[in-house]
């Protein structure tokens with residue numbers, strides 16, 4: 324499945340952030356978003372994931388294809404590691420989560436409540452959820468936050484395996500994962516300052 328972004332314009336909190344952005348992300352490819360703090364990486368990822376509407380432009384190829392990993396780990400803290408993965412698998416109509424446990428070195432933690440994990444362990448569990456979705460397009464916002472060097476390697480290996488299986492990944496990350504991917508600098512797409520725009524969207528519910 325190819326993700327096609329055409330002439331996208333975005334706002335956050337009623338303030339235009341990015342304008343005139345187009346790119347294509349095909350199977351087996353990774354695209355790394357770069358740009359300074361506040362340029363709009365998170366806003367773009369949220370929009371591609373369907374969490375907020377664009378001001379203008381089109382996104383095709385995203386529907387029911389995306390697994391989104393945002394700043395929050397999105398875990399159920401009262402459930403164990405396996406219960407979290409089983410829950411997530413069921414949401415996406417899947418059953419198998421053992422490969423995800425292995426890939427993120429979570430087997431020894433399998434019966435521990437997520438609320439009792441360290442920050443890096445929580446992040447590994449959060450990233451393991453991507454695998455169990457079996458969705459082809461991973462959309463990830465700073466996925467390596469809290470990960471130590473060994474866990475970054477585990478994550479990079481899981482992305483490589485995902486790409487090799489025909490998946491794709493769109494990521495904002497400040498670190499070099501050693502992936503054979505393309506880089507998109509969002510700086511040139513910064514929107515011109517205007518008066519606040521009414522986008523008809525109240526993000527207080529997300």
Ligand SMILES: Nc1ncnc2c1ncn2[C@@H]1O[C@H](COP(=O)(O)OP(=O)(O)OP(=O)(O)O)[C@@H](O)[C@H]1O
Nearest residue numbers: 335336337340358359360361362363364365366367
């Ligand atoms: N909840 C919010 N309400 C209003 N404006 C916001 C909100 N979150 C972010 N913004 C603004 O939207 C713009 C884009 O922010 P965004 O989080 O997309 O940037 P970013 O490139 O991901 O930044 P960073 O590298 O710091 O994570 C910034 O100017 C920011 O101040």
